[in-house]
Amino acid sequence: MQQASLTLGPVLFNWPADRLADFYRRIADEAPVDTVVLGEVVCAKRPVHAKALAEAVGRLERAGKEVVFATMALVMQPRERQLVRELVGQSDRPVEANDATALALLRGQPHHVGPYVAAYNEVALKVLAEGGATRLCIGPDLGIADIRSLAAAAVPGIVLEVTVFGRLPLAISARCYHARAHGLRKDGCQFVCDRDPDGMPVDSIDGDPFLTVNGVQVLSGSHVSLMPELESLREAGISRFRLTPHSGDMATTAELFRAVLDGHVAPEEGQRQIAALFPEARFANGFFHSGAGKFWIDSTLRAAVE
Numbered sequence: 001m002q003q004a005s006l007t008l009g010p011v012l013f014n015w016p017a018d019r020l021a022d023f024y025r026r027i028a029d030e031a032p033v034d035t036v037v038l039g040e041v042v043c044a045k046r047p048v049h050a051k052a053l054a055e056a057v058g059r060l061e062r063a064g065k066e067v068v069f070a071t072m073a074l075v076m077q078p079r080e081r082q083l084v085r086e087l088v089g090q091s092d093r094p095v096e097a098n099d100a101t102a103l104a105l106l107r108g109q110p111h112h113v114g115p116y117v118a119a120y121n122e123v124a125l126k127v128l129a130e131g132g133a134t135r136l137c138i139g140p141d142l143g144i145a146d147i148r149s150l151a152a153a154a155v156p157g158i159v160l161e162v163t164v165f166g167r168l169p170l171a172i173s174a175r176c177y178h179a180r181a182h183g184l185r186k187d188g189c190q191f192v193c194d195r196d197p198d199g200m201p202v203d204s205i206d207g208d209p210f211l212t213v214n215g216v217q218v219l220s221g222s223h224v225s226l227m228p229e230l231e232s233l234r235e236a237g238i239s240r241f242r243l244t245p246h247s248g249d250m251a252t253t254a255e256l257f258r259a260v261l262d263g264h265v266a267p268e269e270g271q272r273q274i275a276a277l278f279p280e281a282r283f284a285n286g287f288f289h290s291g292a293g294k295f296w297i298d299s300t301l302r303a304a305v306e
Contacts, residue, residue, distance in 0.1 A: 003239065004234065004239055005240045006243065006257060007034065007036075007240060007241065008036045008243050009137075011023070011245045012199075012219070012244065012245070013197055013214060014043075014215065017052045020053070021055060024055075026251050027251060028056070030255075032254055033254050034066060036056075036066070036068070037070050039069045039070035039087070039096075040072065041070050041073050042172070043176075044072060044080045046191065057093075067093050069094070070114060071084050071095065071096065071101075071102040073116035073172050073217075074099060074173075076174060084099070087102075088102065094111065096135075097111055097112070098113075098114040098117060099116065099117070112136070112137075116172070119136055122153040126155050129157050135158065135160075135161060136159075136160055137162070137242055138161065138162050141168075143290035144233075144289070147160075147233070147236055148237075151238060152237065154237075159239065160237070161241065162242065163224065163226075163241075164225070164226040164241045165223065165227075165242075165243040166223055166243060167219040169218075169219055170219060171217070171218040172216055172217045172218070173216050174216070176216045177215075177216070177218075178216075181213070196213075199214040201221065202221070220294070221282065222283060224287070226241075230267060234261075248278050256270045256277075
């Protein structure tokens, strides 16, 4: 069984520069993650915070962590295409493609593929590998049976990664619901998404918690946690595990996942501590068990039934 690696995905939310800088300082100094993905994935209009990111790159690499730059998940305008070209052409670090535009520009050179690129079967996996992909973060809606099939395909040169913590990316749109919710237009949004550092909760018409809006992006209303399923993922052949940043103690979150992966903490105890770190979060793992994504399914009871 391969050594397990932890990846910290890109910050999806519109955090101010000082918060972003503080966040990555702690990740560099305290979080036992192997790879950190940086970059704006959601909206090209948001502030770049170049100084904070440049500082983060240096500090993370001095701490021995691999730095990867992510492209946007939805590329529509000429300016956005140019940003992707510049990132692909100028980066001397690995690039994670999250859109077909980036895949086309990266074709023929080693690169990573993020969870926004749909790859649901072995054929898609082979096509990505032939284009130069060396790592794929599997889409968040695949269950363990599909994950096993992809891992069993053993496509040469490509390593699979699974998101095991955080709100899941479900959709992305040309329209900005965040702006419309505040009576604004996308072109004059006033960056109101910065008011919700973990996204804006959306309830159903019956008043039940439903989804989370993050600018033009729709995220799950619940936090996925596959802490109890880590062993099943390892047995399926997965060796890389991704955490999505949120407000809260992400360094300790990484420590807990590392401890469970290394066998120092039982999965059930690890999940209990994760729940204590995020007391307002609703946890879910339904997609993993091929059910509705919003539900929490007790893995022990499921295994006993099956």
